[in-house]
Structures are given as structure tokens and as C-alpha cells.
Amino acid sequence: MLSSFLRRPSAEGALPEAECLRRIATGDRRALESLYRGYQPRLARFLSRFTRQEGLIEEVINDTFWVVWQKASQYRGEARVSTWIMGIAYRLAMKAFRDQDDLTRHDSDEHLVDSWSHDPETGRELRDWIGKGLGLLPVDQQMTVELVYGQGHTVEEAAAIMECPVGTAKSRLFHARVRLRNLLPDLAGESTSTGSEGGFQ
Amino acid sequence: MSTDQSDYKNEHQKVWELLPAIVNGTADGTQARRVEHHLGECSDCRAELARERKLREALRLPARHAPDVELGFQRLSRRLDQADGLASTVRSPRRGFPRFAGMALVSIGLVELVALAALLIAGARLVVPAGNDSPAVYRTLSHTPEQAVARVRLRLMFDSARPLREFQATLLAHDLVVVDGPSETGVWSLGFGPGPHDAEAVVRALRQVPGVTFAEPVGLPGP
Helix, strand or coil, rough: CCCHHHCCCCCHHCCCCHHHHHHCCCCCCHHHHHHHHHHHHHHHHHHCCCCCCHHHHHHHHHHHHHHHHHHHHHHCCCCHHHHHHHHHHHHHHHHHHHHHHHCCCCCCHHHHHHHHHCCCCCCHHHHHHHHHHCCCCCCCHHHHHHHHCCCCHHHHHHHHHHCCCCCHHHHHHHHHHHHHHHHHHCCHHHHHCCCCCCCCC | CCCCHHHHHHHHHHHHHHHHHHHHHHCCCCHHHHHHHHCCCHHHHHHHHHHHHHHHHHHCCCCCCCCCCCHHHHHHHHHHHHHHHHHCCCCCCCCCCCHHHHHHHHHHHHHHHHHHHHHHHHHHHCCCCCCCCCCCCCCCCCCHHHHHHHHHHCEHHHHHHHCCHHHHHHHHCCCCCEECCCCCCEEEEEEEEEEEEEECHHHEEECCCCCEEEECCCCCCCC
């Protein structure tokens, strides 16, 4: 039971990402490709939360890896590689979204309820429904939720990525969780109402 | 409120704050044990944990608007190839040019550079034989072929000890092209690609780039 709460083996343990960066710093394109393939899906997932433009998503991802290619030698290992890369992507995304004025917004809570009533059990519906719920939060709160739950970062890492104090990131996460609890009360489905599983899955 | 109730409330709040770390697997053993103990007696936290696990599950589904990874990397590769191509068209900085000379130029500043240019011109005039009607050809820091002068928007010196690809990347990042250079003192004369550009803003950005030891706009007042 306890083991289900502990830190999961991270992908970074299986993939020598720091070694990848070291090779990239020497101009190794294969190492860059390996890192790109590993990170493209998660970066796309992160960015697609804030824009629907595939072209813009790819542009930010490629700009991120362009910077990785140029700056790999400056990685000193103070943070996880994923935190370093996500920090680069975050800054580039913020700039790109500001330039494009393209931060995705949704209209109202009513729209959210209508969407949920279709078929909450399918993954796509669930993703879209939660996406709409997140869309009702301020962007900085959305980012924090995405970094912590979607990307698996600690609050401290999320703060480093967003270049804000840890207290600010904690506050964003707190308010986002409270708001989401009110916006998405049925998120846990029937299992919550029975309380039978108690979170020990 | 009794002490027990107050303790329970405090513990409830602390565990509630720990739930995201439980959900994303970053909690340590002590935190996990604390949460586990509290969940045994708190249905609210159990419900919240279940809700947040569902949230994480949804947030980790593949993106609907994800670009193709193969095409994306092909485009990045082409971009890197173009940078490599630029490397072959740009003359390498002169070997043997002492780094301290470049640093010295930076340290004396733009005003001194202008004075140095004037001295070079004056010195050249002194060695031109009297009565020679052909115009003297002077090459100073600001010299570029006439047809290129209009395109030169800024001067740049880059640490020659750093990898050439860093220099290339700096140019690409700011849509800069080499018009002339490097001069004997290692100064590059740069212009912009098509489209409007703010030379002063670019110069400010360039000054933050590691390896850039000198950046000044041309034809504009200095900072």
C-alpha cells in the first residue's frame, strides 16, 4: 500500500539524459535526436493545453531544442534535465503565446457541464472536459497544475521553471486545486461517492 | 475547538498540501506514511486523492493537437544543417589574433574606437607621398565596401575561443547576416535579413549573449 505512494521510477533513471546533454554539447546529433524523441510528446502535451495551433506547438518545441543544442554545455546538473528543458520551453512558450495572443480560453462553466454530460468515461472526453475546466483558471494556475500533475514536477521545480518564488507556486497550486474541486466535483466518478477505494489504488 | 480537533484540522491541512506529491509520485517515504495514516480516518482527503489521480490521468493523455514528431525533427535537422551551411560561407575568425587584443578593444569603449579610427586615418595620410593624386585607401574599423555600407546595421565582436556554432546561432537567432568581416581587430559588420528590425533592441539582446564581447549599432546614437 505504502509503495504506491512513493516516488515512481523516473524515465530519467532509464535514460541517461545528463549524458545525452553532455554529448549534445560536443555536437552529437544522434543524442539530440534521442532527447527530442523522448521529450516531444510531453512538450506537445504541455503546450497543447494553451494553444490549438500545431504549427506554433512545433515551433516552440523546435526552438526549445535549438536552445538545448546551443546551451547544452551550460547545463551544470543543479536541476533535473527535465526541469531544465521545461524551463526553456516555458519561457519560449510564454513569449510565443504573447506574440500570437493565442492562450486558449473557454467560455463558461455551463459549457463545461454540457461537455461532461456526453461520455465522461472515455479518455478523450475526460481530457477535453478537464481541459475546459483548466481553461477557466488563470493561465499561471493552469501552468502550475500542468507542471505538477501532467509533467510530474515538484512544486519547487515548478517554481524554478516559472521563475517565481516557491511560495507563489504553492499559492497558485492551492487556488487551482480549490477551484478545480468546485468546477469538477464529479471528477473521481462513482468511486468517490462510495469512498470504497479510499485512494489506495 | 478542542486540542484534538485542532490537531486533526492542522494535520488535515498539511496532508491536503501533500496530496499532489502523492499523486505525481514525488513524495518521500515520510510524507507517504503521514498521508497514508491520515487517509485512514479522513474521507474528504480520500475523495480528493481519487479526484486528483483522475486529474493526473487525464493530463497525461496524449495531446490532441500534437505535431508529428518525425516531421518536427526533420525540420529541426534542416535548421541545424542551414546553420552548418552558414558556417561554411562565413570566414573563420583569423587564427592567431590575440584574445587580449579583442578584450582590450572592448575595454577602451566606442569613443576610444572612434578616436583610434581617426588616428589610423591621420597616420595613413602621413605616409602618403606628397603629390600623389590617387586617392588613398584607408581601412579602418568602420570600413566596408560601399555597396554593403547601407546594409550594415551593427558591429559585433565574438569570443574566437568559443565554438563557431555559437556564433552562427547568435546570428540566426537575431536574423543577422554577415556583410563584412572580420576586420583585423575581429569586428564583424552585420546586417539584417528581410523585414523590419530594431537594431538597438537586437544590440541590447546581443550584449547578454555569452561570447559577445562587443556589440554596437551603426549610424545610431550609442546607449
